[in-house]
Amino acid sequence: MARVIDVAVVDDDRMLLDGLCSWLSGQRKLRLLGTAATVEELLAGPAAAAEVVLLDLVLRDGSVPEANVRRVREAGSRVLVISTVADRARVVAAVAAGADGYLTKDHALDTLVEAVETVAAGGTVHSPELAFAWFSDTGPARPRLAPRERQVLRDYASGLTLKATARRAGISVNTAKYYLDQVKEKYRQAGRPAHTKIELAQRAHEDGFHT
Template sequence: MITVSLVDDDRMLREGLRSWLAGADRLRLVAAEPTVDALLALPGPPAEVVLLDLVLRDDSRAEDNVRRLRAAGSRVLVVSTVADRTRIVSAVAAGADGYLTKDHSLETLTHAVCTIAGGGTAHSAELAFAWAYDAGPCRPQLAPRELEVLLDYASGLTLKATARRAGISVNTAKWYLDRVKEKYQEAGRPTYTKIDLARRVEEDGLGRV
């Protein structure tokens, strides 16, 4: 069983989700609170995954809530009816492991939570759209050759194969990848490994992973 907590200031939704998840074989709801403050004040270990509403009435920022929950030891799936691209992108850039709208099925939610609990990410069409059309500072501008090398390398090719396809040396390919990592880090999205690079490609809707 995967432990799940919910942060949402809609009381009806909190009670509804409690009943909804009662029928889920793999998920157990351990807490449902209106704010992150209230959730973090509860005794006991944190849930493996927190379902976090994007916009709460306490005026807290989604990205701050994500950082606090991640620091407490939980992974975060943002769920919302709000199609605010800027807020969605900011939440994921702050460390959220995925985004779903509230109109998805229990099966989709369960799959997303299980994926996140296993160390993966849950990306919906709405999130891909938000990234694809975001021009904010957290989306770095990559040069054409940087993007080419990133996509080939993140798709699973070795560094040597990536260099060969681009017609450049291995050292040059590595230099391009280092530049890509630097740009993401400067944008507040730490990127160090090949897995990180693949995740950024998926988050930004760049395709081909």
């Protein structure tokens, strides 16, 4: 039997929320624990135990998106941010704060189910909108990499060994390692650490540096 994922929804658009709840009630893979108009309301109720929270990017209570993400994550849930409008700066801030993915609300509902499953399994949802938000971002969360740093990151993150990465770039292994260390330091300073190869691959994907 397939595992059922407990979800909660934080959204203050009543019409959209009612429609989403009606649809979720018919899903065998997802179980709706509850809904809330604010993160404060979510955390005060039983729905705070959800594995995955679908969190609207901009709520009318004036709360800050990245602060909402952090509070939900600190409560133990993973976060899939959803929104009607792709506000690039806020999307970037929310993901940098710990959101596990981002989708606009015009995606097919089947796509939403797949996204929730990915997030519940510990993955990240890399939608085209998220990739575009990272790629278009000029804020400090997206480090400025020199062309050679981007090349080394891209090749190494694609699965090549450090030696093969150096060979492709026409540089020594020590030089390739230097560039890679520079990339890691820039991501650390941007508040998005990338210590492992898997994390570097994730950052490269998020920022549009992958091939």
